[in-house]
Amino acid sequence: MRTGLVGAGLLLVGAVLALVTGTPVDDLLALGERIWPVLLFVVAITVVTELAAEAEVFRVVAEKLARLGRGRTVVLWAFIVVFATVSTAFLSLDTTAVLLTPVVVLLARHIGVNPIPFALTTVWLANTGSLFLPVSNLTNLLAEHKLDGVGAFGFAALSIVPALVAVAVPVVVLGIVYREELARSYEVDVGGPVADPVLFRWSAVVLVLLVPALVSGLEVWIPALVAAVVLSIVFVVRRREVLRFSLIPWQLVVFAAGLFLTVDAARGFGLTAVVEALAGSGSAPADLLRVAGVGAVGANLLNNLPAYLALEPVGTSPERLVALLIGVNAGPLVTPWASLATLLWHERLRGLGVEISWWRFAGLGLIVAPLTVGAATLAFALTR
Incomplete structure (x- = not known):
């Protein structure tokens, strides 16, 4: 509820700023046209993943990972690293934070190891692993628009190298900090059967088909919405009581909309000039480090969404835009409010x-x- 209230407050502040600065109605309509597909994707993918969790898809995956680990915590942790990275890349960082966190915590308790390394792996990779594809992060979806719709493969071609490095560095740090916990062994325990095999099969098939659909070139909200509708129909037939309003992440939608409106309106107070002075210009390595650094600091001071929107004007080339994404995606690891995924993870x-x-x-x-x-x-x- 707090996230929704903050979002409502931001909407009010943004509206007041827009009135004070005389923001043209056409500009506000253009902003709305740009962000509604992003927010619809967030709603649809959240519904899909929540329903898949209800069908026990993620529990089964976790148990299979435990068996694949063969009693060695470090091997199991390596599988979690891969799982968190793939989940973030294809289903977004917020999805990873919301759904994988309970999976890894319950898994850690099940095998009798400290859950903190697994939990930190989840939230760190939810943020740093969100550079691979447009769907990985709301900031990427916004940047794809500025990159003239390069598509999933074009975006991945630009970001693959920093994306891999952004995953590797936190993994190395975690491996060093928690080396004693990860060196332990555990006993493998086979999990029980799923409660509803029909729901499980439908959900698993929808998820498997959704992954390539998200990188097919279609606007990502289309396959996500189709998947949400299909699973909702299946649940109407099998477990109608699961379909409740709380499945819709309305607080996240209000919060994101408030951030978008507030930052867009703040540009009328000279925000663009300030961030351009801070981020500089040019595409030399030092210039890109400067852009990324300003993005990371902005994300930790404010939040990665408003930081990206405020700094987007300095992304005057594909190289500078990717550097900005590195900062706002991989940088929000310090303050709890730096990304919504971190707040959801802590909850x-x-x-x-x-x-x-x-x-x-x-x-x-x-x-x-x-x-x-x-x-x-x-x-x-x-x-480059």
């Missing part, structure tokens, strides 16, 4: 009775965020 942890102090989170983030953003940006700059 899930609290609901599961897992405590990690924000001081501990910020301390580790201050180490891994500069390393990740710096290494990913340099790798990108040197391979």
Whole structure:
């Protein structure tokens, strides 16, 4: 509820700023036309993944990962790294934070190991692993528009090198910090059968078909919406009580819309000139590091969405735009509000009775965020 209230407040602030600055109605309509497909995708993909979780798809995947680990925690953790990366790349960082967090925590408890390394793996890779595809992050969907609709494969071609580095650096840091916990062994326990095999099969098939559809060249909201409708129909037949209003992430939609409107209206107060002065110009390695650094700091001070929107005008070339995405996607690892995925992750942890102090989170983030953003940006700059 707090996220929704903050979003409503931002909508009010944005509306007031738009009135004060005299933002043309046509500009507001253009903003709405740009963001509605993004928000519709978020709603649809959230419904799909929530219903798939109800059908126990993710539980079964977690149990299979536990068996594949063959009693070695480090091997199981490696599978979780892959799972979190793939989930983020194809289903978005918020999906990973919401759905994978309880999976890995319950899995850790099931095998008797510390859940914190698994939980941190989830939230760090939800952020740093969101550079692969347009669907991985709302910022990418917005940037794809500015890149003249390069499509999933064109976007991946631009971002693949920094995306791989942005995944590798946090994994190395986690492996060093939690090497003792990850060196332990566990006993493999076979899980029970799913409650409704029909729901499970339908959900699994929809997810398998959705992944290639998201990179097919269609606007991503179309396959996501189709998948949500199909699964909703199946659940109407099999388990109607699951279909409730809370499946729709309305708070996230209100929050994101409020951020978009507020930042867009703030440009009338000279915001663009300020960020252009901070981010500089040029596409040399030092220039790209500057853009990425400003993006990372902005994301941790505000949130990655308004940071991207505020800094988007400095993305005057594909190289500078990718550097900005590196900063706002891989950088928000320090403050709890730096990305909505981090807030959602912490709420899930609290609901599961897992405590990690924000001081501990910020301390580790201050180490891994500069390393990740710096290494990913340099790798990108040197391979262009």
